[in-house]
Amino acid sequence: DELASDVESQLKTKAKDFISYSLAVDESTDRTDTAQLSIFIRGVDSQLSVTEELLDVKPIHGTTTGKDIFTQVEQSVNKMELPWSKLVGLTTDGAPAMCGEVRGLVGLTRKAMGDTGENLVVYHCIIHQEALCGKVLGMEHVMTVVTKTVNFIRARGLNHRQFRALLEEENSVQEDLPYHTEVRWLSRGKVLRRFYDTRTEIARFMESKQRPVPELENEKWLGDLAFMCDITEHLNSLNVKLQGRKQLITEMWDSVKAFELKLRLWEGQMRRGNLTHFPTCQTISATVTIPRPTQVYADKLNTLKEEFSRRFADFESQKFNIDLFANPFAIDVDTAPEHLQLELIELQCNSALKTQYQSVGAAEFAPLLPESVPELRLHAANIMSMFGSTYSCEQMFSIMNLNKTSHRSRITDQHLTSVLKVATAKDIKPRIDKIICKKRCRVSGKS
Known part of the structure; x- marks a missing residue:
């Protein structure tokens, strides 16, 4: 106390x-x-x-x-x-x-x-928003089978021990299967990856228990599983970037914008059948005989992109304030609020400060703003104080x-x-x- x-x-x-x-x-x-x-x-x-x-x-x-x-x-x-x-x-x-x-x-x-x-x-919260965006992918026919199968293996101690022994005998790259926990941000991606990597062992184990999983023999379902593995790993990568204390909201917004541009790139490539950024899909496509449903996956990516745009509209409304903090030297003075215009001119004409900004970046530059620009200092303080998550x-x-x-x-x-x-x-x-x-x-x- x-x-x-x-x-x-x-x-x-x-x-x-x-x-x-x-x-x-x-x-x-x-x-x-x-x-x-x-x-x-x-x-x-x-x-x-x-x-x-x-x-x-x-x-x-x-x-x-x-x-x-x-x-x-x-x-x-x-x-x-x-x-x-x-x-x-x-x-x-x-x-x-x-x-x-x-x-x-x-x-x-x-x-x-x-x-x-x-x-x-x-x-x-940006992290909550990002997690909610991932739900628009749907693909419940994949997650239902994965969750049901994992729960069967993990729910009973005997099943779990026998499955781990099987993985050890087969020299599998994975040692175990984790539970899928909805409230944990990275859980879905980790479960899908482990399930995909051990799908052969899982099929053999479930058959031995008289609980076969026919989806593991379905090439279309395996393609959907591979797509979910890749896209959830991309989402997890973004999630990790957004985590951490004292994250500047400008840096978090940059990560989200970059991911939206990646989604646009991936959608275009997917429509052309280019799977460069989806390695699991590339691997599975070499073993299946049915045509790859790349147009369906491209539509999923488009839906995800639109959901990101919709959910992060409140950040888009603060675009000017974020840009002003991130790079005050690139702001058009005519479009700036009147109470900031004179200070912006003074700042942008100061070559010494511009050199310092280029060498240290936005976050370290803010404390270097001179006392002669109090409104810009207050604006920087406002942005630096904001929680993104x-x-x-x-x-x-x-x-x-x-x-x-x-x-x-x-x-x-x-x-x-x-x-x-x-x-x-x-x-x-x-x-x-x-x-x-x-x-x-x-x-x-x-x-």
Whole structure:
């Protein structure tokens, strides 16, 4: 508790110097079915230094409506004495209670902010969005068979041991099959890859158990499996790029835009029968006799591309602000907001600053902006403070599940919050020496 209190005290002191800050809010249920609200803050001070820490963990024992969530967030913000006027971004998991514009967290936050509420930038977590985009592929006829087969092998200890022994006897490149867990971002791709690599052993094992899988003899189904392996691995690669603390929203948006362009490239190549970027499809096409349904796969890629465009429309609306931060020297002054035009001219005509920008890049360049361009500095602070995802919240929930286990389910809300504040502290560390100095040693008296 004392370590957590010291971290909170340091954060409160730092927060007084924030010129802008954003919040990432997510909610999950712990081992005792208590809803735990995770609130992370990312603030930027006058020196354009970024601080990202856990603001608070709030247990909600009753309903989890938008009003309930907002009440908890409001208490945490007020406890830290953070002015609402400096809140520039709010990132959530996209649940209705979070993103509702009237009675949700977003709507109530805008109302609490007053006149500045209309400027609040709201994002649905990029990683959640990317995971949801992958669902438009459909292909349930593939996933149903894969999941059913994997569950049969893994559900019983005897089946699992026998299957692993079979893989070892066959000198398979894979040693086991993982479960498919829907809530884990990378699970689908890993399960599909392992299933494809061990499809021969799986077919033999299932036949030995009188549970044959006829789809493993169906060339069209195997082609669909190969396509799903390749596209989910591409999606997983993007997902990994989007993970991590202190990711700049501009860099995350660059990754998404690059993936959309890749989808356009892959669609065109697929329509021409070019499988260069789909190695599993290339491999399977050499062994099957039926024509490759490349037009069907091209249509799937087109659907995925359109879903990315639709879901990331809110990021597209912030394109100018992102471009201004990423490369202020390439911005057309005539199209810029009037309060930034004079400062942009001054900046773009400064050859020394332009040289520095080219050598260090956008992220490192922001703190080098001179005091003579205060509006550009504030704009940079706003962009740097924004959360592109609720990754920090998800990471904290993993730590929560490691601490509040079935054997420690009676840990109090206060102690759980203290544990999580200490465990997640990154930019701020507990000042242990200072805490120790306040302690008084108790020396036993001499007899």
